[in-house]
Amino acid sequence: MKNILTAIICLLTLRVTAQQKMNKFQIVDSLSGKPVPSASVTLVRAKLSINTEKDGIFIIPGDLAVLRDTVIFYAQNYRPEKLLLEQLNGRDTIRLARHEDASTNTSIKYNADTLLNDYLKRDIVHFAGVNTTTAKFEYLQLAQQFYASKPGVVLKSVKLNRLAFAMDTTDYTWMPSVHLDKVKFRMRIYDIDPITHGPGHDLCNKTIEISKIVGSQITVDLKKYKIVVPHKTFFVAVEWMRDFYNAGYSVSVDQEGKQTRELNYHPLIGIAATTGPTLNIWAQNFKREWKPYTYFMPFGTDLAMSAVIAY
Numbered sequence: 001m002k003n004i005l006t007a008i009i010c011l012l013t014l015r016v017t018a019q020q021k022m023n024k025f026q027i028v029d030s031l032s033g034k035p036v037p038s039a040s041v042t043l044v045r046a047k048l049s050i051n052t053e054k055d056g057i058f059i060i061p062g063d064l065a066v067l068r069d070t071v072i073f074y075a076q077n078y079r080p081e082k083l084l085l086e087q088l089n090g091r092d093t094i095r096l097a098r099h100e101d102a103s104t105n106t107s108i109k110y111n112a113d114t115l116l117n118d119y120l121k122r123d124i125v126h127f128a129g130v131n132t133t134t135a136k137f138e139y140l141q142l143a144q145q146f147y148a149s150k151p152g153v154v155l156k157s158v159k160l161n162r163l164a165f166a167m168d169t170t171d172y173t174w175m176p177s178v179h180l181d182k183v184k185f186r187m188r189i190y191d192i193d194p195i196t197h198g199p200g201h202d203l204c205n206k207t208i209e210i211s212k213i214v215g216s217q218i219t220v221d222l223k224k225y226k227i228v229v230p231h232k233t234f235f236v237a238v239e240w241m242r243d244f245y246n247a248g249y250s251v252s253v254d255q256e257g258k259q260t261r262e263l264n265y266h267p268l269i270g271i272a273a274t275t276g277p278t279l280n281i282w283a284q285n286f287k288r289e290w291k292p293y294t295y296f297m298p299f300g301t302d303l304a305m306s307a308v309i310a311y
Helices: 002-014
Strands: 022-029 040-043 048-051 057-061 070-074 081-084 093-096 113-116 126-128 141-147 153-161 166-168 178-180 182-192 199-202 208-214 217-221 227-229 233-240 247-253 259-265 269-271 281-284 290-292 305-310
Touching: 081 093, 141 182, 141 305, 153 233, 153 269, 208 217, 233 281
Parallel strands: 022 093
Antiparallel strands: 022 057, 040 048, 040 070, 070 081, 113 305, 126 269, 141 233, 141 281, 153 217, 153 227, 153 305, 166 178, 182 199, 182 208, 182 233, 247 259, 281 290
């Protein structure tokens, strides 16, 4: 099913026909040759991205020799691979090389806890991640910037709020049934980049994947990862898993009453009702560049995300 979705997206975007070649690829570890699960495949000009499944396989239809776009292959703990689509012609394997693991310090004992960026759930009325006909959400990750009083703290937990949807399955079951939707995403922890002052390298080399979460408020226990923050500033990001599990649609209505369906990926992250001189939200675009996220300014300076640190 994953391969079908990849083909459909590329068919719509690149305007290829059903008679053209289906080019099948697999993303593997450069040393072991094993598949890299949930790798991200991003078309930069088309502004499309999708995650592979456990087998690391994806499909691009059409004549790759004449298609004009740049594709970025990316997975946590691996170096990104950036190629022109025409360079994939004749290939069937993409090999990603691992980079050095993030380091952690497990020998330090911590006692006192501090809550950073607290917010009130009832004040959340805006959410990031919604695609509309007039405002496209063209980002792969959103990150909240946190400030500790000193370096060397340990990150214990993160709480965030998202927009939960009620799913009515009455038409598909023998009895009335309404439940909240489930969601899957990955959480990334970043150090500060000394040049851009945005998210830098990963502070955790383990994959933190949250799945089958029901409800609008999510608390992620991070103690087992033993994440030590080397500087006073760090970032916690939501990485969207762009697959069938998280796919959904929003409906936009124009002034003439015409409805348009827009593809969205869950979760939709809450914006805290805070104002101030400092913008603490960063977004990663389809080029995998981190930029300040100004869409909700001047009032939307922070995500509805808090963190507990120990020192």
